[in-house]
Amino acid sequence: MSKLAQLRAQRDAKAKAAHDLNAKTPSDQRMNSSDASALDALLAEVEAIDGEIARENRINQVAGDAQSEHEAAMNAATRNGGASDEASALRAMLSGGLSALTQEQRNAMFARQNPDIRAAMSTTTGSEGGFTVATEFSRQLIEALKATGSVRSVASNIRTSTGAQMLFPTTDATAEEGELLAQNTTAAVLETTFGQASLDVYKYSSKSIALPFELLQDSMFDIEAYIQNLLRLRLGRIQDRHHVLGTGSSQPRGVVTASTVGKTGTTGQTTSVIYDDLVDLEHSIDPAYRANCRYMMNDSTLKALRKIKDSQNRPIFVPGYETGNPGGAPDRLLGREIVINQYMAAMAANAKSILFGDFSKFLIRDVMDVTLFRMTDSAFTLKGQVGFVAFCRSGANMVDNGGAIKHYANSAT
Template identity: 55%
Template sequence: MAAINLKALRERRDATAKNLNALLENNPGDKWTPENQKAYDDGMAEIERITNEIKRNEQLIASVAANALNGDTSEYASQHVKHGGESEETRALRAYLSNGISALSQEDMQRMRARVSPEVANAMRFGPQNAMSTTTPGEGGYTVATEYYNQLIQAMKAYGGVLDVATQFSTSTGADMNFPAADATAEIGEIVGQNAPASAGDTSFSNMSMSVFKYSSKKIAVPFELLQDSMFDIEGYINGLLAMRIGRITSLHFTTGSGVGQPRGIVTAAAAGKVGADGQTSTVTYDDLVDLEHSVDPAYRKGQAVGFMMHDDSIKIVRKIKDDNGRPIFVPGYEQGNPGGAPDRLLNRSLTVSQEMPTMAANAKSILFGDLSRYMVRRVMDLTLFRMADSAFLLNGQIGFVAFNRQGGNLVDVGGAVKYYQNPAA
């Protein structure tokens, strides 16, 4: 099977998107012709075809590591092979994943910032014999090095569109954090006469809190063969699994979390902006999008993070909407995430894809608009990874891994910076 050049596919997609951007910009208003529309439709079809091809090949590459767990040693396994250049932190982590505490020097333990129980400390002094315990993960729990923590956070962004626009920060502890808030959008000053007193105009403050919750990757079982294969990128594989599992659940909670026993998601916290007319349970109109945009105060409609967010299925619907002159309101992006590039745009606003957003259905809050950076994601700078070498795994020829970290999120706003479009009940 020939090697797939994903870079070339992305470049073709970008080139097509730039051509469509130019087509829309050069043919404003009533200059839009049926020929322009055909060129737009053909270009969008080409972008969709290339995008699907990119997704298929990315899925193929991602499946290599999973296949390797079942003993796949085909030529494509080389897609998940290490290629040197690792840091001391990464090397220490790899040693721990492959061989446990007994493989670590004191310097390695410092690099990984060990934080262990007395039982684990005993295992570190006297070697791996305690690893056979069936009740204690005797090979230890570690607070993983900053470098690996940062790699995990970057990888998690692929699973949650909300992380592309939210404000993210880390704290050293998990204590509840309070944010004072005040809605002064209706407050106004006055004119006073000479020597006349100013009127009272006290403002009111509220408090918004943010808690963090402990998330687990669920346990991961890795065969001895992969741990013993020095060419297999075991830390990369574990990193990918952690990002996928923790990334998916936290992205879901940051988007639609109830706020009870879990983070309060941005959809849950947003205010109502526009409800569709009867019969629009699976649609939205051009006028609805304009009304949604203008339901947010102009004070909040500035900045790079202001835009729309919706599920990919909803984007498929809005791509078919045209303005009063028959021009499509959707403009495809190119070189996303790179300097000089542009995201997908809707009504000349940035458009974020979030697969955790509700799809259009009766009463669904399917589209968000506003200053999405007002959503805060907080992480405790503490990713703890346990290596379990007890009989539950050893009898199957495996070593177990599980990771925990703590995260929280909330929309820190009381003035309506983010609002939603809701499909009607019927």
């Protein structure tokens, strides 16, 4: 078992013990000092293990460093013997171009391409072709993006066959209600005001990737897994940044931009938040949305929140264990699931540092599949390299104006 796996197993054990101890005392009773001290000790151990896990992850993959990205992707690129026909065709194209495909693979690929994409490819020179990524590969890429804890993991995701503008009607009916009428009484008029939210798409590039011939020729090297990891890192980072902070002008409208203020921090809370303000933030969301609400924040914000206790001497943060497995539980704050997103602002004066709400009302749209191009022109060939670049079209916007997601803004002073 790797060191990282050992650390995660230790964290699961400590987190489960903390969860069980926290549940031992009924929620309407104050936790006794002995249990409170034991819980504090367990939470401190979980935090220490989290620090070790973060360091290991940092060693394995330094964020933003191109060389480390390549090394991490190569380490993950292990051969999968049970590849599907689509994956086998993709791997052949990546390694040797279109000329490396069998006639059956070539026919199948052209059959699924639209004329515009087909025109961008050469049927005589394999090294010049572009390739619309196989459905399986594209699906795996999206799943990988979701698994990073990005906005995609909690938003509503749709895929369209074209990039034509989509308009969604919006309204806020949370304050509207009917009436009680006497017999033969005329009903009153209550008009609903509708607006429109546009869900436009924008073109994203992975930037080009240059690989030496030696890697492509190595039969033990899984080029498909390698490219997928790099696409996840590069396309995922810029899309998630826009999904959080996008202005909506020549780029997607991010969830922070689309949110409204739910609570402004009490004076003095420029780099912190108090329990009462979190309660106010939760209750700024209409109960009609609250059943599916969760928190989103930067990891540094969570670090501060882990130290807050409620009036019953209970920590408002409860660590999860075996996340994603049957019987497991995610980390929770005030009983709500937490999504960590490093593009959320760290707590500072006037910072919109915490989001709370129903993120299913935030819509992410992808157009068709990722398009991947293989390049062997002179700029690459003279260096003994093959170049790759990927493009995709995606957009995002809030399609609800009833206040489904709100933010906590730290105090200005």
